[in-house]
Amino acid sequence: MKQIIFALILISAVVFNFVSCKKKDGNVSTYNATNWGFKIPANFPLPNYTFENNAQTIDRFGLGRLLFYDNILSLNNKISCSSCHAPDHAFSDHNVALSAGIGGVLGTRNAPSLSNLAWYPAFMWDGGVNHIEVQPMVPLTSPTEMNETMANILAKLNANTNYKNLFKKAYDVDVITDQVLLQALAQFTSMLISADSxxxxxxxxxxxxxxxxxxxxxxxxxxxxxxxxxxxxxxxxxxxxxxxxxxxxxxxxxxxxxxxxxxxxxxxxxxxxxxxxxxxxxxxxxxxxxxxxxxxxxxxxxxxxxxxxxxxxxxxxxxxxxxxxxxxxxxxxxxxxxxxxxxxxx
Amino acid sequence: MKKNQITFVLFLGLMVSQLTSCKKKTPTPAVVETGTVTINLNHKWGTANGSDFKLDTTLVQPDTGDSLNFTTLEYYVSNFKLKKSDGTWWVHPDSYFLVDLSNPGSLSLNLTNVPLGTYTDVNFTMGVDSLHNVSGAQGGALSTTNLMFWSWNSGYIMLKVEGISNNSQTGSFAFHLGGFSGADNIVTDKQISFSGSSLSVSSNHTSKVFLQVNPDWLWHSAPSVSVLNSIHVPGSDAKTMALGFFANNSITFDHIVE
CATH class of the missing domain: 1.10.760.10 (Cytochrome c-like domain)
Structure with a gap:
């Protein structure tokens, strides 16, 4: 009996040896156990965004989500993406025609609802932005929105131990760059999928x-x-x-x-x-x-x-x-x- | 009991092997000897053997007669290839450089891991290829922190020229030139022969190619700054001015130092 138990342990150790070497990140299927990940709704076409060079992981998504709600991205650290894209309004503003940027400055266009962005071929009301990853540059740097510079945002994030650690874990970088910042935001915005009405x-x-x-x-x-x-x-x-x-x-x-x-x-x-x-x-x-x-x-x-x-x-x-x-x-x-x-x- | 002990030892052995087996097995690479090539850009002004191009200096444009004092000259060059003496090309991977006249280090472009051999030509792209204008967030020279990317109308500012001129009605000029698709495309392929010289790349050695760059070609077809002193969108004006510099004989071979 003891031999059988030892044999079983032995076999399980061998199996463990094989399984444990599988890549642990960069693959959505890793998270199937929790039913999390980008999925194409049954009645939807193929998405435009395919996570190329930005493989979906739960760490990256979580980081993008934290950033989306963090005031650190605005010049006076008082507004976040969610200020004008609130979840309870389907990620649009709070029923106002024009949104207030920092200092209450109004923009000229209505903040749109954010959903199913991974299917969008272009962004903004005029379609001027050609990729989901570079879209945040507009609100981050617009004088009537968050009015920041990419350089200053990166300086603030790099001075923040929590973000340094989260970016290290998600993207294996020692210095946070605009590339990984924008990629992390896309990990979150691409997951704003509305398909259960x-x-x-x-x-x-x-x-x-x-x-x-x-x-x-x-x-x-x-x-x-x-x-x-x-x-x-x-x-x-x-x-x-x-x-x-x-x-x-x-x-x-x-x-x-x-x-x-x-x-x-x-x-x-x-x-x-x-x-x-x-x-x-x-x-x-x-x-x-x-x-x-x-x-x-x-x-x-x-x-x-x-x-x-x-x-x-x-x-x-x-x-x-x-x-x-x-x-x-x-x-x-x-x-x-x-x-x-x-x-x-x- | 002995059997159990043997099994246990085997089990321990396996656990140890588990701990070590996940280490990345970097295969010992076959030693390929390579060298380094630097492409050195010497900026000149005026016709052949003109004076040095310098920022914050008044220069007269020979075609328009404008007096121009440049405060900024920045442009992208990318996708370097070197032609071997056997006619085949070596492609430098991930090859994006921002040339910034206010940053002397940026005037020497480092091509590393160049296979040993003899080369006769260099080929590169003036600007940023269309693919990298439409593929989302980029790093290195293409980082948006270089302030060479239009956020509201996605795409790289491939050539940025700013300065002061009494010929301009506003006293200044600012040309931000880009455009990568259709009729607005300014991205230009450039091939420069070493004019009969050859570049030998030897092991652990840096060989230097010197090129002359003449920014006065910007006004080859573009009008005086008294007529046009600002461009901030892709389109025909941007194309006329950018191609004056990108597409003509604005960059020429000078010499090689091995």
Whole structure:
């Protein structure tokens, strides 16, 4: 009997020998035991971001999460990414049209909801940023947002023992660089995945729609889905939707230099749209009803206005209500209360 | 009992082997002897054998007649390759350099681990290849802390020229030139022959290639700073000015020191 036990221990030691040499990081599957990691929702296409040169690990994600909620990234150490991208608002601002940067300075565009960013081909309302990893440079350095310099952020982080240790553990670096800072933030922002709304459950066959929601979805697919394409509810194009005869904000023209792109902005995703008011690039509309009125009957023809929008046939007030009922099904409460995405220091 | 003792010893042995077996087994590399090549950039102004280009000095641009006092001249060079005498190319890996006229050390580009042999040409890219403009956060010379990256319109400022000029209506000029795709692309391949000389790379030795760089080529096709004193976006103006410097005979072979 004793021999058998020893033999078993012996075998287990041999097995341990083999198993223990496997690489311990850089692979999402390592964390399958806890069901954590980047997963493509069943009804989603392949993502744009593939963690190339920034393999997903739980240490890196945790570090990015801590940074996202840390005021250390702003010039006066008083605001963080989450100040204008709050989880309970689906990572948009607290229902304000324009966000206050340090010292209360207002920006010029509405802080968008952050979700499903790994699927985005470009970032910002004008699409000027071409990669999820370099996106944070805009809010970090903008004078109307966090107003910092990359050099000063790195000086603060490198003087912080906790961050030094966390970056060492996550990226095996002795000095924190902008590269690993930006990569760590992307580890977190790419995990802001909203795909568990009632709509998603309806598509998966695990929830049913009311008649009004079904009718709303039908009308939506008929009139809106050309630009607000399922399942991300945007086709990532840039459109002028006739908000003004002459757009003060040049929008996409700032990036392309093309006057025909004046006042064009990225078609926003409608995920969690009921929770992310106010709407439009400048937050001018506070209700979905106002937005629908503008889209269906209110767009000005400024010569650049999207022609499809101008040709939309009017809605009855019942149809309008049905669309709003449907849009409410895009609210993903689980996304907003997900403890793994919440402030780790609270 | 003896059996048990033997088994136990075996078990201990295995545990010890477990402790040591995870050490990285670095294979003893076959000794490949290499040398170092430095590419030394001497900045000149004006036509061949012109005067030295210096910051904070008034220089007259021969084509436009502008008096220019440069405070900044920075540009990227990348992707160095050396042509062997047998016609094949050796590619220097991860090859990105920021040349900054205010930093003398940056004017000598170090190519390490160059295989021994004789070389006849050098090839490199003026600017940063498009791939590295679209691949997220970068390190080394491409770090954003060099302030050569546009945050709001992603891409590298591949050439930054700033200074003071009485010919400019504002008294100054600032040209931040970039653009890596389509019609806006300024990234330019450059090949420079050692003009019949050859560069021999020998073991544990640094061989030096000296090139002359003439920034006055910036105004080869671009107008006087009285007409255009600022560029901050990719586009036709940026392209005209950048290619004047990147694409013409602005960089020439000077000599080799072995």
């Amino acid at each position: 009632k709509y998603d459950q309806y598509i998966a066959g695990t929830a049913s729609f009311t008649d009004a929601e079904k009718t709303g979805l039908d009308i939506f697919r008929n009139k809106c889905a050309g630009c607000h394409t399922e399942p991300l509810f945007t086709n990532f194009s840039y459109e002028n939707i006739g908000l003004d005869m002459v757009s003060v904000d040049l929008g996409r023209q700032l990036i392309t230099q093309n006057p025909l792109d004046r006042g064009k902005f990225r078609v926003p995703s409608l995920r969690n749209v009921a929770k992310t008011y106010p709407y439009m690039h400048d937050g001018r509309f506070f209700t979905l009803s106002q937005v629908l009125d503008h889209h269906i009957n209110g767009a000005l023809n400024n010569g650049i206005t999207d022609s499809t929008l101008l040709q939309l046939t009017p809605l009855t007030s019942a149809e309008k209500l049905d669309i709003i009922q449907f849009l409410n099904t895009l609210t993903d409460i689980q996304f907003m209360v997900d403890p793994s995405l919440a402030d780790p220091t609270h």
